[in-house]
Amino acid sequence: MTIDEIKKLIKAGNVEEANAAMDKLEEENKQLFEEKKLEGVENKALENKKPEEVIELKKVEKVEDVKNNAKTSYENVFAKILMGRDLDLQDKLKFEEVNNAAYTHQVANQPILIPETTMAGILSLIEEQHPFYGEIRKLNVRGNLTIKQHVSVDAGDAAFVDEGTPATDEKNTFAEITLTGFELAKLVRVSFKLEAMSIPEFISYIQVEIADRVGRTLGNAVFNGTGVKQPKGLLTVLSAQSGTPQVVTTTEVTYQDLTALRSKIASQFAPGIKFYAQSATIWNTLANIVDGNKRPIFIREVVDGGVGTIFGVPVVEDDGVPAGEVVLGNPAAGVVQNTNEPFSIQTERSVVDRETRYQGYTVLDWAVTYTQAFAHLKVTAAAGGTGE
Template sequence: MNLEDLLKELQALIDKYSADDAEPTDEDAARMAELTKSINEIRAQQTATAQTRAATVAAARAAIENGTARRVDAVPLARSANVVGAGNAYDVTDYDAAATRAWVKDVAERAGVQLVEGYALTDAERAAQNHAMEQRAAFNHTTSNTDSVIPVELQNEIISLIDNTAVLWGDMPKQNFPHQFEIIRHKSIDAGDAAQTDEGAAPTDDEKNTFDTLKFEGVEIKKSLKMSRRMAVQSVASFQSYLVSEIAARLSVGCNAHAHARLDNESYGMEKTNKIQTSTANALTKADLAGLLSKLYTYGLSTPKGAIIYANNNVIWNYIAMLEDANGRSYFVDEKNADPSVEGHIFGKLVKRDDSIADGVIIAGYPDLFKGNVFDGPDVMPYIASDGTQNRCFDGYELIDCGLAVPKSFAQLTVKTA
């Protein structure tokens, strides 16, 4: 019987003898004593269970606040707090968001930016920050790599913005090796390329290739942004958005400029014979552009993006878009897509606007064969200017490098001026 049934039976016996104040029989008295004992035992058990549950929840909450609770969504909070008890409580705190808020508050405090919410960390933010520090310490202990100051979510957001605005740098595939390394470059097939043979016959000629190596040592890309003290009153969300967009905008300029410098470099970039000029001054012909594309080689390597044509806005609309056939129809197709840098197509190739390219220059190539690496960053370093301006300064930093795996995979066409 449950507690409710026991209480009903006991009350019925009490009511039976309460009307005439008669003494209960020995049998009813024994039953009343038995019922009273069972009721007291059940109530004592319920009280103990409630106290255990209260202790479990209190210990679990304390574990979250001091950062000792395990961050595993599927583990009951009682277990993560090392307390055995009834009931399941779960730690549903968004620690990634909390860690990001904690980092933004820390950057703002070090740069003297006033935040509407202030600098004080909540319990969840402090726990998330401690957990992130422990993760970085464990990672560094096993890999000897430097710790990542900026949260991964913000790093990825900055990288995405950089890739969307740094056209050539954004198109190339990139790795994240922390140490210097070398890539193998395929410079040419000198003899014995694949050829048809009779069934079961050996190749008629051995293939002879020229390879060399390219060392990636890393170059530092640094860009600063400043905000006046008058501007420096923001919410956490708006300040985070400001940092991400401004740092990405400035780093993208440096990364893309470095990519073009490497492309033009005799050791890291395109082969010297792949740099040509137009046939006539101040004009571009179909033959000139076809000659540019004819210079490109992949040597059978995978190039899923295909060949892409890059030029600045002036060259695209005053030269490339003006190419016409004998009937006056343009070869250039003004067709946009999700990539904001795409201006259209010509001869089946994408034409992208890249403001890092000089006037009168057209570059074509396979970006999949332009290999990049991000050794470190992007990172954000805050400080207050020491020149008396009271400007709040934020330095964006990346350690990167890049180079062509096939020197003939890119070519350059310059419009002659005379």
């Protein structure tokens, strides 16, 4: 086995196997050691050591290299690359290990995977700003993913039967949905002043920047996506249903509209449902609705991420819902997203503009699996109105 092969073993973390291979080369190393001493190439500090001791010393150094590489934080490497700082040997090894690509000086030529810890922070920020999107079920399966969408129960509801008579089998109608993937890209421009930041400050800054730009797109598309060059949003799916059974249409939101909205949620999805609406809709409309006894139905009570409750159900602010409208639903039970290309970043430095451009990129898709888990209160213009 050659030295290069042994180095590959060390890089892969196979320390014991590498040490065994080095033992086999011990005789050859002894001879080389003597030759280098005679030629004056070997470090003088090694001249007082025996060849066996030098070999063992090199073994320890290699083991320490592996340990140091394991301790190197990819998050720090990621930050250094984006900030244009030089990487040492251990940083380069960590970069190759995570991205499965040889390090080049021009890292901008290849995408850089965002560290899991950084990505978790980004997703957390997106979930805070866009809670509906934050609660949908998320998968990470490479390539296309086919899932079942429940359409209806055609037969087989529970019924009383005579003794010895078998129950009727339940018959369900399912539609197959294939999540292929839509490209999502966002460009972030920042000045060279970032280079003066510490790594923790930079990580926090880039998380906020990406979460703000990507979050707005995802938070809006999960409701309003057209399905053309982007995933199909929940409201697009509900409005396309024959007879729109999950949609309540009104010209002015009333108490009766909200009870009608609540009635459209199937009982199995009731645990976990929430009202979603823009802040202005909540405080200008929902908070002022009263019941038959002129009592407000909106209770100001911070619970489960919401700002209050209606009928005991949390009311949550989400800017993705159209102005003046309300969505009631259980996103965790009724929407599935698949990311088939992890989020990565490419960088480009412009000396003229004194800025660094960060291009975030991912491929994802989602689908509504149970429309019965949602209801949409749609507000239209009154008859004879301008609609403005």
